[in-house]
Amino acid sequence: MNSPAPKIRHDARPVIRQLDEATANRIAAGEVVERPASAVKELVENALDAGAARIQVAIEEGGKRLIRVTDDGCGMVPEDLPLALSRHATSKIDGTDLLAITSFGFRGEALPSLGAVGRLTITSRAQGAEGAAIAVTGGRIDAPRPAAANCGTVVELRDLFFATPARLKFLRTERAETQAVAEVLRRLAMAEPYVGFSLTADGREIFRADAEQGDLFGAMTTRLTRLMGADFIDNAVPMDAERDGITLTGFAALPTYSRGAAVAQHLFVNGRPVRDKLLTGALRAGYMDVLAPGRHPAAVLFLECDPQMVDVNVHPAKAEVRFRDPQAARGLLVSALRHAMAGAGHRASSTVGDATLAAVQVEPARPAWQPDRPSGAAIRAGLALQMPVEGFAEAPSARYEPVIEDEPDAPLGAARAQIHENYIIAQTPDGLVIVDQHAAHERLVYERLKAQAQASGIPAQALLIPEIVELSPADADRILGLAGDLAALGLVIEPFGPGAVAIREVPAMLARLDGGALIRDILDDLADQGASDRLQARIDAVLSSMACHGSVRSGRRMTAEEMNALLREMERTPKSGQCNHGRPTWVKLALSDIERLFGRRD
Structure with missing residues (x-):
């Protein structure tokens, strides 16, 4: 028996109230200012919008006690200061086109939000105008007052979240908050190489990026070298x-x-x-x-x-x-x-070689005393040890025949030896290269298979009984919109009534394909990222496995011609610097570093 629906008590109807401005600003601050780093981001972006060439940030106690941002931008005149603290007041846009935004800020929310949850003071002076300051505490705005100031703006925020103390409980340690502030400043500095940035935490400078010079590419390269x-x-x-x-x-x-x-x-x-x-x-x-x-x-x-x-x-x-x-x-x-x-071809990270050198532990012998020259007795004893012993027949020794290579200046050098039946040692003009023959050949075969698949298409195999996948109407329309792209990869789908698709053909190389699971995974990718490479990834995984089984195996001895042929093909093949699993295929050691290992260089 169904219970009767509850009656609505009209006398208990909730009352709609207009929140006061201070409360509204605190609510908005919860969206805009999550932590000290959020406040720094908003203030530094304001400075960039003001055309600043130098921005200095100072914080105390991770930004909870103090955040001060000083810039040399255009500044503000005294009559603009109260308006800057008004909600939705901005100089960045005029409101006619919200898609024509060329500045960082445009909503006019940052300063009112900061003033609602902390003690905010703004001191500013525009070129040719008098300096002025204005303060706001917990949303209460004081009248502007004259103040001595350089051209630009200084924004000082003290006691962040004092008006909303519950928010303080969600902040992390001072060190973590300081690191978050530094990361915000670092990211902004990456995109603005002609602007100087600095960060001082509790009186100690922890980040500095001076303004770069020159053309944009050179300035950007220098800035990223410093930061990354x-x-x-x-x-x-x-x-x-x-x-x-x-x-x-x-x-x-x-x-x-x-x-x-x-x-x-x-x-x-x-x-x-x-x-x-x-x-x-x-x-x-x-x-x-x-x-x-x-x-x-x-x-x-x-x-x-x-x-x-x-x-x-x-x-x-x-x-x-x-x-x-x-x-x-x-x-x-x-x-x-x-x-x-x-x-990038056969390039591999230079840090791989650095790590190899770092793994070599060399303990040079350092005797407490060493004579200037051997004594006469020592010389005679040494010569005697080199004389053949009577009745001793010298055993035949292994001879090493160096490989003659007609391309000694090739990037990966000329093969000189193979060790442990897996590693090729090649000589370059300025060092040596060690190649993992299985990993390298695996990538070469993989790239050949991918090129063949791209040229001739992925073979498809028709299913005797089509697989029906039940979906929502919206998901069915979305996946059918990709039917052409999926068909090029060997997966042929068709509509099968409302909210369903039929899988008619699958890639021949994917023998045990769960079509329904694949379709749903692709839809998840579309919902999350707007696109999906899942089917291509599965096909690539099969090609990678085929390449692994079809490549030169570890333990196989290679001739000099085979080794050099492998090196030359690596130089011609894209992505040959790493195998199919992302590991490096070769390591280069500079001759100068090798000589340093043996004490030949300081």
């Missing part, structure tokens, strides 16, 4: 591509220069640092078959496009964006990365 380290630039490929009005520049590291977490991935859209699922998914796809499991690429990439092509007003902290044509942005990033990795 020389190793990153030395092991990265420069990016420069354009498609459908979107330009991609920056640097992408070689696959062998990878990380255990996604901490070295920095993506920018029109100079704005973003953490966007579409772009991070495209970054992973660009490195799809060259990274070892559990490894993450390192990259600093800048996408530039007409502001009308991207919406930055989709996230409270403006950390995400939406492209008008997301597939154009993703396609540019994926294709440019794959082209760059292929163009």
Whole structure:
């Protein structure tokens, strides 16, 4: 028996109230200001919008006690100060077109939000005007007052979250908050090489990036060298591509220069640092078959496009964006990365060789006393030891015949020996190269198989009984929209009534394919990233397995001609610097480093 529906008590109807401005600002601050690093980000972006060439940040107790941002930008006149603290007051846009945004800030929320949860003071002076200061405490604004000031603005925020003490419980340790502030400043500095930045924490300077000089590419390279380290630039490929009005520049590291977490991935859209699922998914796809499991690429990439092509007003902290044509942005990033990795050819990270040298432990003998020259008795005893013993027949010794190579200056050198039936030793003009013959040949065979599959297509096998996959109508329409792309990979699907698709053919190389699971995985990728490379990844995995079984095995002795042929093919083959599983295929040791190991150099 069904119970009767509860009656609504009209006399208990909730009352709609208009919140006061201070409460509204505290609520808004919860979206804009999550932690001290969020406040620093908003204030530094305001300074950049003001045209600052030098920005100094000082914090105390991880930013909880004090945040001070000083800039030499255009500044403000006294009458502008109260308006700057008014909600939705901004000089960045006029409100006529929210897609024509060329500045970092545009909502007019940062300063009122900060003033609502802390003790905020703004001191500013514009060129040719008097200096002035204004204070706001917990949302209560004082009248402006005259103040001595240089051209520019100083924003001082004390006692963050004193008006909302519950928020303080969610902050991390002072060290963690300081590191978060430094990371925010570091990311902003990457996109602004002509601006100087500094960060002082509790009176100690912990970050500094002076303004760079020269052309944009040179300034950007120098700035990234300072911020990411020389190793990153030395092991990265420069990016420069354009498609459908979107330009991609920056640097992408070689696959062998990878990380255990996604901490070295920095993506920018029109100079704005973003953490966007579409772009991070495209970054992973660009490195799809060259990274070892559990490894993450390192990259600093800048996408530039007409502001009308991207919406930055989709996230409270403006950390995400939406492209008008997301597939154009993703396609540019994926294709440019794959082209760059292929163009890197046989290159492998120089840090692999550094790690090899570091693994060599050399303990040079250091006798307490050493004579200037051997004594006469010692010389006579040494000569006697070199005389043949009577009745001793010298055993035949192994002879080493050096390999004659007609390309001694080739990048991977000339093969000189094979050791442990797996490692080729090659001589270069300035050192030596050690090649893992199985890993190298595995990549060569894999690239040949991929080229053949691309040229002739993926063979498909018709199913005797089509597999029916039940989906929602929306998901069925979405997956059928990819029918042409999937057919090119050997997966043929057709509509099968409302909310269902029929799998007619599958890639012949995927004998035990769970079509329903694959379709749902692809739909999950589409929902999360807007695209899916899952089927291609499965096909590549099969080709990789075929390459592994068809390559030169460890333990096989190779002739000099075979070894040199392998080296030359590596030099011609894209991505041959790493095997199919992302491990390096060769290591180079510089002659100077080898001589240093043996004490021949200081």
